[in-house]
Amino acid sequence: MGAKLYGATGKVLRVDLSQGRIWEEVLDEATLRKYFGGTCLGVKYLCDEVDPKSDWSDPQNRLFIGSGPLGGTRVPGSGTISFVTKGALTNAASSTQANGFFGTFLKFCGFDAVLFQGAAPDWKYLYIHNGVAELRDARHLLGQDTWQTEESIKGELGYTERNMSVFSIGPAGENLVKFAGIIGDRGHVAAHNGVGAVMGSKKLKAIAVARGKGKVEVVDDKQLTAIAKQLVESARTEAGVVFHWGTSRAISVAEPAGWLPVKNYTTNAFPEHELFVGDRVRAVFETKSYPCWACPSHHRELMKVTEGPYTGYFGKEPEYEQWAAWGPQIYQKDPGAAVMLSNEVDRLGMDANEASWVVGWVMECYEKGILTQKDLDGLEMTWGNADATLGLLKNIAHRRGFGNLLAEGVKYAAEKVGGEAVNMAICTGKGNTPRGHDHRGKWWEMLDTCVSNTGTLETQLLFLDLGIYGLPKQIDPFSWEQVSAAVAKTKGALQFVDSLVTCWFITRGDLPLLCQAVKAATGWDVDFEEALRVGRRAVNLMRFFSIKRGLTPDLEQPSHRYASTPVDGPVKGRTILPHWQQMISNYYQLMGWDKETGLPLPETLRELGLEHLIAD
Amino acid sequence: MAISGEATQTSDEVSSKQFGTDVGSGMIEVTVEIVSWLKDAFDKKGPGRLILHEAIAPGTSIMDLIQLMADKYPKFAKEALDDRKQELSGSIAVILNGSFVSSLAELNTGLKEGDIVTFLPAFSGG
Ligand code: SF4
Numbered sequence: 001m002g003a004k005l006y007g008a009t010g011k012v013l014r015v016d017l018s019q020g021r022i023w024e025e026v027l028d029e030a031t032l033r034k035y036f037g038g039t040c041l042g043v044k045y046l047c048d049e050v051d052p053k054s055d056w057s058d059p060q061n062r063l064f065i066g067s068g069p070l071g072g073t074r075v076p077g078s079g080t081i082s083f084v085t086k087g088a089l090t091n092a093a094s095s096t097q098a099n100g101f102f103g104t105f106l107k108f109c110g111f112d113a114v115l116f117q118g119a120a121p122d123w124k125y126l127y128i129h130n131g132v133a134e135l136r137d138a139r140h141l142l143g144q145d146t147w148q149t150e151e152s153i154k155g156e157l158g159y160t161e162r163n164m165s166v167f168s169i170g171p172a173g174e175n176l177v178k179f180a181g182i183i184g185d186r187g188h189v190a191a192h193n194g195v196g197a198v199m200g201s202k203k204l205k206a207i208a209v210a211r212g213k214g215k216v217e218v219v220d221d222k223q224l225t226a227i228a229k230q231l232v233e234s235a236r237t238e239a240g241v242v243f244h245w246g247t248s249r250a251i252s253v254a255e256p257a258g259w260l261p262v263k264n265y266t267t268n269a270f271p272e273h274e275l276f277v278g279d280r281v282r283a284v285f286e287t288k289s290y291p292c293w294a295c296p297s298h299h300r301e302l303m304k305v306t307e308g309p310y311t312g313y314f315g316k317e318p319e320y321e322q323w324a325a326w327g328p329q330i331y332q333k334d335p336g337a338a339v340m341l342s343n344e345v346d347r348l349g350m351d352a353n354e355a356s357w358v359v360g361w362v363m364e365c366y367e368k369g370i371l372t373q374k375d376l377d378g379l380e381m382t383w384g385n386a387d388a389t390l391g392l393l394k395n396i397a398h399r400r401g402f403g404n405l406l407a408e409g410v411k412y413a414a415e416k417v418g419g420e421a422v423n424m425a426i427c428t429g430k431g432n433t434p435r436g437h438d439h440r441g442k443w444w445e446m447l448d449t450c451v452s453n454t455g456t457l458e459t460q461l462l463f464l465d466l467g468i469y470g471l472p473k474q475i476d477p478f479s480w481e482q483v484s485a486a487v488a489k490t491k492g493a494l495q496f497v498d499s500l501v502t503c504w505f506i507t508r509g510d511l512p513l514l515c516q517a518v519k520a521a522t523g524w525d526v527d528f529e530e531a532l533r534v535g536r537r538a539v540n541l542m543r544f545f546s547i548k549r550g551l552t553p554d555l556e557q558p559s560h561r562y563a564s565t566p567v568d569g570p571v572k573g574r575t576i577l578p579h580w581q582q583m584i585s586n587y588y589q590l591m592g593w594d595k596e597t598g599l600p601l602p603e604t605l606r607e608l609g610l611e612h613l614i615a616d
Numbered sequence: 617m618a619i620s621g622e623a624t625q626t627s628d629e630v631s632s633k634q635f636g637t638d639v640g641s642g643m644i645e646v647t648v649e650i651v652s653w654l655k656d657a658f659d660k661k662g663p664g665r666l667i668l669h670e671a672i673a674p675g676t677s678i679m680d681l682i683q684l685m686a687d688k689y690p691k692f693a694k695e696a697l698d699d700r701k702q703e704l705s706g707s708i709a710v711i712l713n714g715s716f717v718s719s720l721a722e723l724n725t726g727l728k729e730g731d732i733v734t735f736l737p738a739f740s741g742g
Binding site: 241249250252253256257258274277279280441442445461462466473474476477478479569570571572574 | 651652653661662663664698703704705706709711714715716718719720734736737738739740
């Protein structure tokens with residue numbers, strides 16, 4: 001038996017769904033020290049155990065759900081979990097996170113992570129409680145949405161609201177919609193790259209973990225408590241807008257700054273954005289605070305609509321990206337309808353970003369006569385039609401009629417429809433799509449979305465002190481050189497946070513302080529450089545996996561509409577395409593990747609302790 | 617009833633001789649718009665933009681204007697400038713006549729009569 005571990009449990013719960021077999025895998029401290037947990041550990045399993053050339057729906061694909069060494073501690077937001085798999089939308093690596101309580105309860109049950117392989121002969125859910133796990137029949141849960149599934153499982157197992165965390169798939173995941181997500185704890189979403197479809201392909205409806213009586217043992221509880229307090233205090237003072245308002249105020253900046261997606265990127269003007277701002281919505285609608293584990297912020301609220309046709313609708317307050325998706329992107333001007341659509345998408349179990357690019361594209365096709373009401377199974381897909389949008393989303397989730405094609409994602413659907421419709425799809429060459437922003441006003445995010453190995457953003461600059469990354473305090477958002485340098489030099493910071501695992505918003509990606517937290521929790525001496533190396537290890541492993549799968553650099557570019565030139569707003573006339581090649585070259589070079597193939601160079605792999613990949 | 621039509625684009629307009637000199641004595645006037653939660657720095661709340669009419673000397677650059685306003689509004693100074701009050705803090709973004717000002721060089725652009733300068737939080741997430 002190895003030395004006693006602190007922070008991490010060193011145990012991974014392994015589940016072979018084909019065989020119905022469950023066992024514990026014990027990791028040594030050296031492995032944990034190198035890969036930490038969450039994203040980085042999940043990516044290690046992906047690369048070690050999955051053939052990059054296999055299909056995402058192959059039972060040999062793994063679905064990793066991981067907490068990490070800070071999970072379940074006093075560090076705010078440490079109930080967060082990271083999902084790693086070979087994603088359905090790009091058929092390449094995928095890493096996506098959800099906040100809430102699951103990570104904490106899993107740690108309390110004695111595990112750092114759960115790793116699924118195989119596919120069940122019939123629908124199951126996994127129930128974990130006090131160090132024990134069992135697969136249970138889930139056939140009676142089929143067709144239930146994600147909120148219903150959560151309630152049903154808690155009900156049948158006799159748990160109350162905060163004593164169990166359940167993450168499940170909805171109809172979209174059951175029907176293998178390529179952008180299905182995994183949703184739990186009342187609206188926390190692991191949204192990206194079709195992780196819900198992977199779960200559906202394994203016939204796994206849900207994972208439920210009871211709170212349990214265990215706790216996470218740490219080396220220096222007093223010190224960790226002090227650091228946790230400091231993290232909260234810094235968030236309160238330095239990032240007050242998110243601490244007090246979550247992302248609900250972002251729309252008030254996005255529109256005037258030119259990065260609000262409006263009408264499928266055909267304009268940047270949406271004066272009605274003021275109706276959606278948190279200051280107004282929280283004053284008009286009924287709200288109730290619903291924060292995550294150990295988080296005192298006012299980010300997450302439950303919300304009841306009190307005006308308009310959806311009066312009485314109850315759900316979670318939309319995040320900025322959901323307001324953007326179900327307001328301006330589909331040119332819909334009623335915040336109550338946006339609350340309804342945001343929650344219905346969560347309940348159906350889909351990624352709101354991809355769903356909104358699909359719906360916006362359909363609406364533009366409808367306006368231009370490319371798609372008719374008959375094509376769309378009778379739905380009148382005029383801009384802003386919330387009821388028709390709901391009908392279309394249900395058709396997608398159940399793969400009914402035209403929804404079956406749309407369930408493949410906007411890139412595939414546009415290519416099938418062909419002609420001018422192809423030019424209207426917002427996506428990358430790999431098939432993934434942007435977050436809920438107009439990246440023509442945020443070049444760094446467009447670059448990052450295109451070069452990402454996760455199927456979603458891989459870099460987060462929000463709150464970062466760019467100075468410690470050797471960058472100017474504020475980058476010129478339209479300079480190819482500064483943008484590509486910022487994306488490359490900060491790469492790894494987000495993956496480190498996602499390997500601990502905690503929440504970027506409440507910790508502000510403060511790597512130096514998080515290193516101190518790791519030391520207090522585990523006893524490991526980790527400095528800023530090492531933290532960044534851990535994150536970059538995850539990025540380069542995913543990169544390696546995706547290239548072995550067949551990714552080529554020519555796919556790392558934005559679609560015609562995604563990279564089009566804004567026709568109005570403060571970014572009017574700025575065009576990214578003439579700079580694209582320079583951006584990519586500079587980025588590859590700074591990342592230590594081959595400029596022709598995009599593959600990490602041997603010296604890059606060596607520097608990250610990944611020399612075992614060099615011979616492959 | 618659905619909420620539709622016009623958003624409440626109410627503005628809080630302040631027309632003033634901001635920097636101690638009247639327009640008409642060789643000064644020019646520019647409009648300054650303050651957007652979103654940056655209005656908190658001016659103790660203004662509610663929807664819409666805060667609009668200020670500022671009299672400045674000809675040749676005043678955007679950066680000079682920020683410095684002048686920072687002298688007058690200490691909370692704005694805290695948001696806009698670094699601790700030494702010499703450089704931008706990285707927390708605000710600037711739009712000149714509806715077009716994004718992205719580089720430091722552009723901040724040295726001399727302002728003209730009737731220019732509209734918009735300040736907003738440099739928030740990139742959400
Ligand atoms: S900041 Fe928000 S997402 Fe993060 S832990 Fe707190 S409530 Fe959860």
